[in-house]
Amino acid sequence: MLKRREVLLAGLATAGCTREAAALQGGWVGTHPERGHRLRAALPAASGPLKQAGVLIVGSGIAGLACARALVARGMSDVALLDLEDQAGGNSRGHRVAGAPCPLGAHYLPVPGAQAHEVLALLHDLGLARSRLGRTEWDERHLCHSPQERLFFDGSWHDGLLPPADGEAGLAQYRRFGALVSEVQRTLGFAMPTRRAPWTPAHERLDAQTFAAWLDGHGLTDTRLRWYLDYCCRDDFGADAATVSAWAGLHYFASRHGFHAPGDETAEREPVLTWPEGNGWLSAHLAEPLRDRLHLGRTVLRVTEGRHGVEALAWNEATQAPERWAARAVVMATPLFVSARLLATPPDALRALRQPHAPWLTANVLLRDPLLLRPGAPPSWDNVRYGSVALGYVDARHQTLDPSPQAPLLTAYLALPQAQRAALLHEPWQHWARLVLDDLAGTHPDLPGKVERIELCRFGHAMSIPVPGLRGSAALAALNDTRGRVVFAHSDLAGYSVFEEAYTAGALAAGRLSL
Ligand SMILES: Cc1cc2nc3c(=O)[nH]c(=O)nc-3n(C[C@H](O)[C@H](O)[C@H](O)COP(=O)(O)OP(=O)(O)OC[C@H]3O[C@@H](n4cnc5c(N)ncnc54)[C@H](O)[C@@H]3O)c2cc1C
Incomplete structure (x- = not known):
């Protein structure tokens, strides 16, 4: 249906x-979907000289760029990033x-x-x-200027994205949801990046059910509240409250500034950094110092781990010819389902993972x-x-x-x-x-x-999409912890996708490589 x-x-x-x-x-x-879909075709015959790198990073999204930055900061200059698109930054391009x-x-x-x-x-x-007197000060030019957000409701625009409450009963539901968010924030702990938060049986129970089922269970059925929460889930996770887990739905609010019902004295609008080109500003600033190490228009087709290193086969989109790369180690900064296709021998956890x-x-x-x-x-x-x-x-x-x-x-x-x-x-x-x-x-x-x-x-x-069971899955935990000559770095490792998860996954992957 x-x-x-x-x-x-x-x-x-x-x-x-x-x-x-x-x-x-x-x-x-x-984007060039036809490039990604090359992975479905037979591999081209590999020939020609081997290009060499110390560490090869497949994918130059935020995670790949963060990993390269961390490796260079550790003195590892021999890093090469390969990406199928013609511009670095993945989903965060301008x-x-x-x-x-x-x-x-x-x-x-x-x-x-x-x-x-x-x-x-x-x-x-x-x-x-910058830090001043123990506080962080932000460059005002890059904080979202006012007015930040508005909602078109019943023929006119309203400040903020939360619909006006539907009478006292609607307001009571807003307040109840806000109180429940504060409670899980206080008693369970949520953080962004999510790896910095505890993971307990209580988190596990939230992860086992949909957010919609959890809301139903708490009697939170007000139409306007449910539209708003659905909107938030679609905005952050690409799927509605009936699809994502209750852990994900609560994490959205509890890992940041909570949920504020109208009239809440503690309400503060979350300051956000933004630019005319969106997060393309951030990816361009990450990519610029790495420009000599970026090899764009290279669709990686196969990554094979050998006894002493790794070899990658890529398709050069400009010359329309295959390219062979050899490195001591590889960082797979591609979505995990892509990594499963690229690796000649994917680990069991990657094979077991079900991630829509x-x-x-x-x-x-x-x-x-x-x-x-x-x-x-x-x-x-x-x-x-x-x-x-x-x-x-x-x-x-x-x-x-x-x-x-x-x-x-x-x-x-x-x-x-x-x-x-x-x-x-x-x-x-x-x-x-x-x-x-x-x-x-x-x-x-x-x-x-x-x-x-x-x-x-x-x-x-x-x-x-953080569907029930994904965040707490053993497969995801194993992939987050993989060490050796092949490691993973992508926001997929968190089970959902935001800049903080992608950047942290990339920066930490550098420390798990065996060189
Ligand atoms: C429309 C949209 C809006 C978003 N809005 C926000 C937002 O406002 N704020 C926020 O924090 N997050 C937002 N996100 C989430 C965003 O995905 C993350 O912020 C972050 O950019 C993810 O980075 P990543 O490196 O994990 O993944 P990706 O961006 O997926 O990077 C993976 C890279 O691998 C490359 N690649 C894939 N296959 C191959 C291959 N075979 N060979 C070579 N290269 C390959 C890709 O081209 C890509 O560059 C949004 C996402 C989308 C799609």
Whole structure:
């Protein structure tokens, strides 16, 4: 049976396809699914000279870049990173439309907590943070400027993303959920990165059930609260509360600043770091010092561990020829299901792991003219519509310090059900463009008539969905602890995907290598 979200998506797509509209300018950008799909074909004959490296890192997403940075910091200069795309950064790359910067994927990093040592050290090194009198001060230029977020609800915009409570009964449910989050925060412990939190039988029990079942069990059935929590799960995990575990749903709130019901005196809006190009700012700053070690447009097809080192077979996308690499050790900074295909002899844990991934779509929409204002809260960085199956849009111009008038550039986000992965690959970009524009028209009816250009990026296997049983699985624990000549480094090791997990996984992998 189709889930509600799939039915709504199918309805949106049909409406979009039948609507008369001027021909759209735009297309797919950013990812090359055909390169990844080379792994399904027979291996090409390996010939030619062996390229040498001390450590080979497969994948130059945040985890791969963090690992290279850590190895270079330890004095290991002979590092080579291979990536199938033409730009480093993976899901955290930036893009440009008509010369203007915008995110391709990840767009923000909440100010990290004290347990994220590695990420905090990086942010200090990049000049984003500094210590003064025992406190961390942030460079205001890179903190999200005000107004930060708003929700379109019942015909007008409201400050923040939490829908207005539905009377006293709705407010009571908001408060009850907030109290439960505080309780698990206090009694169980949650942290980001998640490896810094305890893992107890109580965590295990939360991991064994869906978040929706846990909410039902606590009588938290208020429609607005449940929409909001569903939205949060789709935004962070790419899947709804009925799909992710209760551990994941609570971790979202309890590992950071909790959940604040309206009127909560302790409420503070979580400060976030963001840039016009999203987390592309961070990946570009990580990649720049490594530029001589980056070998882009190299699709790795096979990694074989030998008695004295490892060998990798890659496909050079520029020369359309195979390339052989030899190294003393390899870091697999690719999604774990990709690593399972690449390794000639994958460890048992990798074979045993069952880890679903959510497909995502982003769309950068350049407009000819500003949008008409609707009643309520003013245009903000993050703009979401209550009841939408999409995730709203961020304003890529929001952080710009250039005062000259500029055409609006919006980045829209959509986490898709897994059943839509094939359609994401096969349907033309215009199909998805219409779907995105129809959704945005729900808040801005004048938007479709103002589109100058729309550039879409598809991520077939964007992020790990923390389904029940995944975070506490023995397979994931074993892969986190693998040592030797082949180690793993990817946000998949946390069971879900955010910058802090990717960066920490990469930085720690450097210390588990046997060289
Ligand atoms: C649309 C979207 C929005 C997001 N928004 C946020 C956000 O706002 N904040 C946040 O913290 N997180 C966000 N995330 C999560 C994001 O995934 C992480 O922040 C982080 O970028 C993950 O990094 P990673 O290195 O673990 O993985 P990846 O980014 O998956 O990196 C893996 C790398 O391996 C490469 N690769 C794969 N196969 C091969 C092969 N065979 N040969 C060579 N190279 C290969 C890929 O090209 C890629 O560069 C978002 C993700 C998506 C998709």
